[in-house]
Amino acid sequence: MMENVGGTTYFYPTSAENSVTTNDTLSSVNSSVGSSYQVYPGTPSHVTALKSKTGSSSFFIAEDTRMDILNRNALTLLQPDPGQFPDLPQDVDNYHELCPLEPIPTNSLQKALIGYQASMYKATHIKTGTRHCLRRIHGFRLQNTKCMTYVDMWKKLIHSNIVQLKEVFTTKAFGDNSMVFVYDFHPGSETLLTKHFASDSMNGYVDPFATDPSAPRPYSHHKNSILRHQQNNKLPEALIWNYIIQLTSALRIIHVAGLACRSLDPTKIIITVGNRLRLSCLGVMDVIINDTSTASNPVGLIQHYQQEDLTSLGKLVLALACKSTMAVQRENISTAVEVVTRTYTTDLRNLIMYLLSPQQRRSVTDLMPMIGARFYTQLDSVQTRTDVLENEVSKEMENGRLFRLLVKLGSINERPEFNMDGTWSETGDRYMLKLFRDYVFHQVTEDGRPWLDMAHVVQCLNKLDTGVPEKVCLMSRDEQSILVVSYAELKHCLEQSYDEVLNASAPTDNVT
Numbered sequence: 001m002m003e004n005v006g007g008t009t010y011f012y013p014t015s016a017e018n019s020v021t022t023n024d025t026l027s028s029v030n031s032s033v034g035s036s037y038q039v040y041p042g043t044p045s046h047v048t049a050l051k052s053k054t055g056s057s058s059f060f061i062a063e064d065t066r067m068d069i070l071n072r073n074a075l076t077l078l079q080p081d082p083g084q085f086p087d088l089p090q091d092v093d094n095y096h097e098l099c100p101l102e103p104i105p106t107n108s109l110q111k112a113l114i115g116y117q118a119s120m121y122k123a124t125h126i127k128t129g130t131r132h133c134l135r136r137i138h139g140f141r142l143q144n145t146k147c148m149t150y151v152d153m154w155k156k157l158i159h160s161n162i163v164q165l166k167e168v169f170t171t172k173a174f175g176d177n178s179m180v181f182v183y184d185f186h187p188g189s190e191t192l193l194t195k196h197f198a199s200d201s202m203n204g205y206v207d208p209f210a211t212d213p214s215a216p217r218p219y220s221h222h223k224n225s226i227l228r229h230q231q232n233n234k235l236p237e238a239l240i241w242n243y244i245i246q247l248t249s250a251l252r253i254i255h256v257a258g259l260a261c262r263s264l265d266p267t268k269i270i271i272t273v274g275n276r277l278r279l280s281c282l283g284v285m286d287v288i289i290n291d292t293s294t295a296s297n298p299v300g301l302i303q304h305y306q307q308e309d310l311t312s313l314g315k316l317v318l319a320l321a322c323k324s325t326m327a328v329q330r331e332n333i334s335t336a337v338e339v340v341t342r343t344y345t346t347d348l349r350n351l352i353m354y355l356l357s358p359q360q361r362r363s364v365t366d367l368m369p370m371i372g373a374r375f376y377t378q379l380d381s382v383q384t385r386t387d388v389l390e391n392e393v394s395k396e397m398e399n400g401r402l403f404r405l406l407v408k409l410g411s412i413n414e415r416p417e418f419n420m421d422g423t424w425s426e427t428g429d430r431y432m433l434k435l436f437r438d439y440v441f442h443q444v445t446e447d448g449r450p451w452l453d454m455a456h457v458v459q460c461l462n463k464l465d466t467g468v469p470e471k472v473c474l475m476s477r478d479e480q481s482i483l484v485v486s487y488a489e490l491k492h493c494l495e496q497s498y499d500e501v502l503n504a505s506a507p508t509d510n511v512t
């Protein structure tokens with residue numbers, strides 16, 4: 001219906017038209033997205049509250065999470081600089097775009113923990129485009145393929161505290177015989193060594209046990225200075241237990257699977273945001289150290305390595321508690337344990353003592369009573385973190401929904417030409433959508449300044465998306481006409497117009 005009041009034309013649907021459209025829209029909305037109509041009965045309360053504020057940050061992901069994800073994405077997408085590494089091969093097996101993750105060792109005497117020269121790269125899988133981490137063992141010839149049974153077992157092991165092994169291959173692409181272990185890539189990770197024991201002076205880190213023991217002063221003086229230093233720099237006990245829970249969790253499934261870690265060392269544990277630990281070098285030892293001598297009793301051998309894992313865990317916890325990798329040297333251990341006794345709880349001391357008692361047969365499950373109720377604290381913090389992230393996801397899900405709506409509006413509004421009709425976007429349903437776009441985005445204040453209000457935009461788009469019966473007053477640009485339409489009708493116009501564009505387009509480019 002149309003009515004002219006004082007020179008201004010008002011358009012509005014008849015009640016019959018209105019009710020049909022509204023009901024249609026409601027039923028279609030309800031059938032497609034369940035009870036979404038009930039979700040937006042009017043102005044969501046948070047939008048009302050936000051209307052008074054100028055900021056729009058609460059519509060988006062929290063700043064720290066955003067920065068964290070951006071940083072990880074940037075590291076994942078980092079491209080290699082061919083000028084800086086001219087000797088790097090273009091392709092290695094199914095991988096390309098190799099980016100070294102650390103300076104490539106040049107000295108063949110520079111051996112890593114595993115006894116061979118090794119280097120790490122980020123690389124992209126040629127077919128899938130996913131980023132992986134390649135651990136290359138230089139100058140290694142595989143003598144015996146029996147160890148590949150272990151590789152298959154490692155590949156099947158999935159756990160939140162291990163870096164998953166994807167595949168292992170030999171290659172001559174680097175100009176030697178190299179063995180490459182392919183793992184999941186965890187951007188932004190650093191090793192436990194650099195995180196807590198970095199010995200560069202920039203960090204101001206000094207190993208308390210590093211003082212020259214032959215210095216001419218009484219032993220007790222040395223011990224006291226270690227204690228003083230350790231107490232000033234000590235890691236919070238809760239953090240150490242957090243690490244213990246994660247590491248024992250990984251060790252448990254490794255041992256249950258009939259495997260042994262064999263590389264529980266601060267350089268082979270990586271840490272990412274939120275103190276997440278992952279064992280990063282799994283499977284390498286099983287391939288590199290070919291133990292033919294005891295091949296007749298592989299189960300016994302694995303049990304031996306599992307016991308060694310527990311000793312390594314004990315040393316690692318002791319090193320963390322003393323903030324010193326030297327604390328675990330034979331001559332320092334008794335002082336180190338004394339330091340722990342004075343600084344931390346008996347539980348922590350007992351755990352270390354248990355792990356460092358190789359004369360008894362130890363098991364990772366025996367550690368559970370020592371961890372005790374701390375396990376619940378850990379579970380709670382993980383669940384709380386999940387809740388926070390879920391909340392962030394839900395905000396971005398809402399934004400994704402509104403983004404789709406904007407794509408539709410953008411494809412229709414002011415489209416210059418459609419099916420040979422230059423006025424398509426200026427007439428009929430499309431004209432209403434254009435005025436609605438102005439209503440949402442182009443309003444001005446009384447003195448002519450742009451009126452920008454994020455809450456208004458979100459509120460209008462939500463109402464459009466849901467097709468609520470509420471009416472909105474749209475004004476033509478010359479201010480001569482006013483259209484009174486419901487969001488339900490606008491939604492109908494949008495769907496119809498977008499379907500027209502969609503049907504005329506190539507079927508592969510659809511946005512739904």
Ligand SMILES: Nc1ncnc2c1ncn2[C@@H]1O[C@H](COP(=O)(O)OP(=O)(O)OP(=O)(O)O)[C@@H](O)[C@H]1O
Pocket residue numbers: 101102111112113114118119120133163183184185186187188189190191193267268270280281
């Ligand atoms: N799966 C992974 N994803 C991303 N980065 C990783 C991954 N594994 C290791 N890194 C990173 O690669 C770098 C080198 O790791 P590496 O295991 O070689 O430690 P390292 O201290 O150099 O030990 P080594 O002296 O034995 O070579 C470290 O900065 C580590 O954080």
